[in-house]
Amino acid sequence: MVDVTEKQSSHRVVIIGGGFGGLYAAKALKRAAADVTLIDKRNFHLFQPLLYQVATGTLSPADISSPLRAILSGNKNTQVLMDEVVDLDPEQQKVILKGKELSYDTLIVATGVSHHYFGNDQWKTTAPGLKTVEDALEMRRRIFMAFEAAEKEPDPEKRRAWLTFVVVGGGPTGVELAGAIAELAFNTLKSDFRNIDTTEAQVLLLEGLDRVLPPYDPSLSAKAEVALTRLGVTVETKVLVTNIQDNVVTVKRNGQEEYIPSRTVLWAAGVKASAMGQVLADRAGATLDRAGRVMVEPDLSIAGHSNIFVIGDLANFPHQGERPLPGVAPVAMQEGEYVADLIKQRLQGNTVAPFVYRDIGSLAVIGQNEAVVDLGFVKFDGPLAWFVWIFAHIYYLIEFDNKLIVLLQWGWNYFTRNRGARIITGDEGRMPIDVDKNGGFAIPVDRRSPVEV
Amino acid sequence: MVDVTEKQSSHRVVIIGGGFGGLYAAKALKRAAADVTLIDKRNFHLFQPLLYQVATGTLSPADISSPLRAILSGNKNTQVLMDEVVDLDPEQQKVILKGKELSYDTLIVATGVSHHYFGNDQWKTTAPGLKTVEDALEMRRRIFMAFEAAEKEPDPEKRRAWLTFVVVGGGPTGVELAGAIAELAFNTLKSDFRNIDTTEAQVLLLEGLDRVLPPYDPSLSAKAEVALTRLGVTVETKVLVTNIQDNVVTVKRNGQEEYIPSRTVLWAAGVKASAMGQVLADRAGATLDRAGRVMVEPDLSIAGHSNIFVIGDLANFPHQGERPLPGVAPVAMQEGEYVADLIKQRLQGNTVAPFVYRDIGSLAVIGQNEAVVDLGFVKFDGPLAWFVWIFAHIYYLIEFDNKLIVLLQWGWNYFTRNRGARIITGDEGRMPIDVDKNGGFAIPVDRRSPVEV
Numbered sequence: 001m002v003d004v005t006e007k008q009s010s011h012r013v014v015i016i017g018g019g020f021g022g023l024y025a026a027k028a029l030k031r032a033a034a035d036v037t038l039i040d041k042r043n044f045h046l047f048q049p050l051l052y053q054v055a056t057g058t059l060s061p062a063d064i065s066s067p068l069r070a071i072l073s074g075n076k077n078t079q080v081l082m083d084e085v086v087d088l089d090p091e092q093q094k095v096i097l098k099g100k101e102l103s104y105d106t107l108i109v110a111t112g113v114s115h116h117y118f119g120n121d122q123w124k125t126t127a128p129g130l131k132t133v134e135d136a137l138e139m140r141r142r143i144f145m146a147f148e149a150a151e152k153e154p155d156p157e158k159r160r161a162w163l164t165f166v167v168v169g170g171g172p173t174g175v176e177l178a179g180a181i182a183e184l185a186f187n188t189l190k191s192d193f194r195n196i197d198t199t200e201a202q203v204l205l206l207e208g209l210d211r212v213l214p215p216y217d218p219s220l221s222a223k224a225e226v227a228l229t230r231l232g233v234t235v236e237t238k239v240l241v242t243n244i245q246d247n248v249v250t251v252k253r254n255g256q257e258e259y260i261p262s263r264t265v266l267w268a269a270g271v272k273a274s275a276m277g278q279v280l281a282d283r284a285g286a287t288l289d290r291a292g293r294v295m296v297e298p299d300l301s302i303a304g305h306s307n308i309f310v311i312g313d314l315a316n317f318p319h320q321g322e323r324p325l326p327g328v329a330p331v332a333m334q335e336g337e338y339v340a341d342l343i344k345q346r347l348q349g350n351t352v353a354p355f356v357y358r359d360i361g362s363l364a365v366i367g368q369n370e371a372v373v374d375l376g377f378v379k380f381d382g383p384l385a386w387f388v389w390i391f392a393h394i395y396y397l398i399e400f401d402n403k404l405i406v407l408l409q410w411g412w413n414y415f416t417r418n419r420g421a422r423i424i425t426g427d428e429g430r431m432p433i434d435v436d437k438n439g440g441f442a443i444p445v446d447r448r449s450p451v452e453v
Numbered sequence: 454m455v456d457v458t459e460k461q462s463s464h465r466v467v468i469i470g471g472g473f474g475g476l477y478a479a480k481a482l483k484r485a486a487a488d489v490t491l492i493d494k495r496n497f498h499l500f501q502p503l504l505y506q507v508a509t510g511t512l513s514p515a516d517i518s519s520p521l522r523a524i525l526s527g528n529k530n531t532q533v534l535m536d537e538v539v540d541l542d543p544e545q546q547k548v549i550l551k552g553k554e555l556s557y558d559t560l561i562v563a564t565g566v567s568h569h570y571f572g573n574d575q576w577k578t579t580a581p582g583l584k585t586v587e588d589a590l591e592m593r594r595r596i597f598m599a600f601e602a603a604e605k606e607p608d609p610e611k612r613r614a615w616l617t618f619v620v621v622g623g624g625p626t627g628v629e630l631a632g633a634i635a636e637l638a639f640n641t642l643k644s645d646f647r648n649i650d651t652t653e654a655q656v657l658l659l660e661g662l663d664r665v666l667p668p669y670d671p672s673l674s675a676k677a678e679v680a681l682t683r684l685g686v687t688v689e690t691k692v693l694v695t696n697i698q699d700n701v702v703t704v705k706r707n708g709q710e711e712y713i714p715s716r717t718v719l720w721a722a723g724v725k726a727s728a729m730g731q732v733l734a735d736r737a738g739a740t741l742d743r744a745g746r747v748m749v750e751p752d753l754s755i756a757g758h759s760n761i762f763v764i765g766d767l768a769n770f771p772h773q774g775e776r777p778l779p780g781v782a783p784v785a786m787q788e789g790e791y792v793a794d795l796i797k798q799r800l801q802g803n804t805v806a807p808f809v810y811r812d813i814g815s816l817a818v819i820g821q822n823e824a825v826v827d828l829g830f831v832k833f834d835g836p837l838a839w840f841v842w843i844f845a846h847i848y849y850l851i852e853f854d855n856k857l858i859v860l861l862q863w864g865w866n867y868f869t870r871n872r873g874a875r876i877i878t879g880d881e882g883r884m885p886i887d888v889d890k891n892g893g894f895a896i897p898v899d900r901r902s903p904v905e906v
Contacts, residue, residue, distance in 0.1 A: 042876075061878060423520060
């Protein structure tokens with residue numbers, strides 16, 4: 001047996017990244033006269049918009065993941081390769097993988113973004129971000145472990161630090177995380193503990209700008225803040241985080257420094273381009289913006305390379321309005337489908353018009369029955385917005401079995417306010433019992449006691 | 454706030470372990486005039502009989518886990534403590550935890566068993582066993598990664614080693630694992646790959662005795678073997694594994710050594726008592742059997758300590774028939790409920806009769822529509838046995854929302870033969886691309902490439 005993409009002589013399309021952009025491009029190339037190879041280092045597509053529900057114990061990772069091979073098994077012209085791209089040779093039209101090289105006629109780069117700590121990479125371990133399944137499980141572990149540690153902590157001040165949750169960044173992810181943690185503390189876990197009152201927990205949402213959900217209409221930001229407050233979240237705007245160390249978050253407000261003792265700090269403040277952006281700059285002369293994203297032409301190719309496209313969060317598409325298109329799933333999906341169509345048209349000798357994003361609206365969920373929706377011509381919040389959010393997400397969940405499971409799980413949670421997935425796993429889920437006294441969130445890697453309980 | 458168990462003067466019951474034994478004891482003590490503390494190092498009860506379905510990508514860990522606090526939140530006399538027991542002082546009636554001591558009037562030890570490699574602990578990393586959620590996720594990672602690696606492997610011999618799955622041990626767990634892997638290879642994954650034909654995979658089930666499911670009636674063992682063979686499993690009995698090294702399993706059959714190249718070896722061959730058994734021997738003079746299990750009196754206490762009980766897999770209860778009771782969930786449940794009743798009766802000045810296990814039958818599942826059931830008065834296999842197995846397991850799934858989710862997931866899988874949870878996670882799910890040539894299953898702990906895909 002030989003590699004399908006090498007064997008045939010038809011047009012070779014290589015797609016790097018199986019997120020919304022890469023996957024929708026591959027799906028749209030189903031009937032193209034091309035050999036398609038989709039490369040991802042994971043074997044599944046992750047429905048990132050619901051990752052915060054894994055982090056807070058509502059869903060399991062598999063509920064929002066679909067194996068890429070399964071999604072594309074009907075695309076007979078498509079090969080999925082679980083591998084990592086380490087370099088690129090635009091002259092030879094090759095991507096360099098860890099173990100081999102792969103030739104392309106057209107290349108689509110859709111490798112997305114990762115967390116950005118604005119020069120404070122040391123915060124990475126103390127304030128984890130939320131991009132991967134592993135990130136979400138680590139957040140889940142920290143959140144539920146904090147309640148366990150509080151239950152055992154006799155010192156009131158230390159207990160308070162365990163019961164203080166700080167979410168940094170008031171964008172959609174930060175809002176969703178803070179709302180979900182508040183629901184946990186003030187509702188789900190209420191009667192589970194004997195020594196602590198979980199409703200004494202503090203859930204802080206810190207935002208540097210003057211309102212939460214800054215990209216949305218100000219009226220929705222205001223509604224979101226009211227809803228968050230109703231859930232028990234303390235929203236603080238115009239606050240800058242200047243340090244996270246020794247279980248204390250240092251913030252600056254009106255020039256004054258304040259200190260917030262907290263054992264659980266979650267990062268939802270910024271993203272930067274994945275390293276593939278720099279590779280494109282170095283090898284293909286691509287221009288990057290300040291966040292490392294790749295500036296793209298009106299047809300999503302990069303200047304000077306009409307056969308290399310960048311789509312999704314990694315792309316900076318400035319040709320529509322003042323700001324580049326936001327890093328959300330609908331943009332990536334539409335860009336993927338656009339590039340697929342462009343390739344098919346080119347193969348038939350046609351040209352296509354520049355990419356135009358059709359804005360289908362913005363959504364953010366805050367808690368049960370609480371969400372904000374902006375469809376452009378109409379803005380609303382409350383239970384109706386929440387239902388719109390639910391069905392928009394269910395609709396886009398790639399595989400039907402996931403839709404069914406997630407819908408059922410949500411339905412069940414709705415009526416019981418229960419969260420079935422609040423289990424602590426990883427490092428065999430043990431307590432960080434002897435975390436060093438003067439701080440650090442360091443969790444011991446392996447502390448097997450001689451006695452197995 | 455103070456520790457409830459220290460505050461009050463009523464009878465203090467401490468239960469170590471939140472498996473079937475410990476949990477059913479705690480549940481049954483709901484209305485007892487006692488302060489109950491359940492200690493576990495995990496925050497959840499794990500429904501171990503279905504763990505193999507996590508290992509093979511059908512269910513998610515949370516589907517078969519329930520938070521102990523949630524299960525027991527209605528038991529107002531009960532405190533759950535996430536902690537580890539390191540020692541025991543029967544004179545002072547105290548258990549020594551990592552951070553503190555806890556006094557008891559009655560102690561129930563239900564810490565179960567772990568894998569046993571019969572003196573070959575070096576096999577632990579090459580042939581993982583199946584006891585914890587983390588074990589199951591590691592198995593899942595190895596199984597699905599093996600197919601990914603085979604897809605990329607140009608050398609036919611090496612590819613064959615990636616497509617050879619060896620399950621060591623023909624008890625219920627081994628039978629279930631082998632059957633599920635066969636269903637993956639010959640069915641679920643059939644059209645997912647381009648360079649390999651997954652139906653060329655080999656699934657070997659190795660058993661040292663002369664039949665699979667040795668504790669069951671020989672007629673059921675024979676039926677199980679037929680069903681396994683029909684699914685594509687190669688069953689080999691009277692075979693001893695003498696070495697597992699450098700991606701080769703060495704077996705001895707009729708005195709002859711044979712070598713099986715395989716990259717995925719799963720251990721289902723033996724268990725040994727958890728370390729708490731030795732603590733009971735050292736501190737309380739308990740007698741241990743060869744597997745380290747604690748010999749118990751007819752009332753499940755240990756000799757000389759009428760207030761220390763051992764239940765579940767850790768206990769050797771020889772007072773009923775020739776062999777000790779098997780290490781299965783129904784035994785642990787009944788023992789837990791018996792000891793709870795004994796405590797309640799003692800508090801009222803009554804005595805109780807010795808423990809008697811009511812055998813409700815044996816079950817093992819082999820694959821879809823394939824199971825064997827032995828209810829004593831009747832033995833059967835096939836689809837009916839499979840349905841009995843399904844409903845027995847659904848019935849015992851602790852929390853109702855789990856039952857519903859698992860039932861739906863199974864129903865869906867039944868009709869689609871799909872498995873939604875076949876995602877590779879942990880170590881961010883990356884390929885062990887540069888596993889050293891001359892063997893070892895060592896997976897790199899962290900090999901972040903400079904390029905994020």
